[in-house]
Amino acid sequence: MQSLAKSTPGPAAIVEALSAAVLVIDADGIICDANPSAEQILQTSLHGLVGHSLDVIIPDDSPIHALVRQVRSSSASIADHGIPLETQRVTIPAISVQLAPVLDSNGRDQGFVVLSLSPHTIAQRIDQQLLHRHAGRSVAAMSALLAHEVKNPLASIRGAAQLMETSVAEEDRELVTLICDEVDRINSLVDRMGLAADPRSLERGPVNIHEVLERACRLAETGFGEGIRLIERYDPSLPPAFGHHDQLIQVFVNLIKNACEVLGRDRGEIIISTAYQHGVRIAVPGAAKPVDLPLVVRVQDNGPGVPLDMQPHLFDPFVSAKPGGHGLGLAIVAKIVSEHGGLVECDSEPGRTTFTVMLPVAAG
């Protein structure tokens, strides 16, 4: 490293000061140096890192090992983003990884690889939120398509089947019923997606978020959440949100239902809490100035957590780990929250999964 200033910290001090974890791996895959951030991020002391093989620290099946091999075979630098890091001590849903070979002054590969790991920053998480908004928007676009290209033809098919019902032989009536039932099933699926409604036609106004949450909780208690403990912790001074009452119920019903579906009946517990958070201003593309999102609702469960590989795409449509799941609930949540100008995010680890919804307040 070259510097113009007369007295500057040496390269070692600079590497020490980096917030990214830096590990140097030799030709045998042994860690031969690490900076303090590596100790902190991997929650392992220098002593526990240096002299140990990288596969002891980072499990074999991590994509990081494939990247190390790639750097060795190409002698070129590689970067990857949004990959999960799961070691015996830490679980980080998304990190950025940069790897570079160490070359001598003649450009010859010395067999060492420098590996740098940085957990995703709040800014990147917000970016991820904006991606969720895109997911919401793509669902909205799909809605128009479904409404026109699926629902209309379905209505014609059903009408035609009903006409046939009177003229077909007795033994074929069953087939007509089958057509009608299946058409109804597809129709209700399209309706369930909440996609047929044009968001611009929905009137918004001040909504008491606690009333919305209480409704969602009562629905859970009398239906899908039987036997699960629902704990409501509300900030009574919360001002009204600006939104659509029924759509907000749909958001929280989906979140509570998902939590109920992963929880065991005996120990399952969901904490629904609200808070007023000052100073959260988010720059949203297309908006002239950052938006204030002070109303915070959290739905937290003590279930097994969202599978790591699913986390980056959680809010996309058709992402589901449930037998018979449609993968639509969270896409609908993303769509509605984004239409409210809000944000939704998920933070999950085994034993604690929190969905946080941030919403704007009603003016005045």
Ligand SMILES: Nc1ncnc2c1ncn2[C@@H]1O[C@H](COP(=O)(O)OP(=O)(O)OP(=O)(O)O)[C@@H](O)[C@H]1O
């Ligand atoms: N609280 C949670 N804990 C663990 N995993 C969750 C939680 N919430 C959602 N998930 C995961 O996210 C996936 C997507 O959820 P989403 O609500 O979009 O679809 P779904 O519940 O599978 O189907 P449906 O369309 O019926 O809602 C779920 O299948 C589940 O694997």
Ligand SMILES: [Mg+2]
């Ligand atoms: Mg669901």
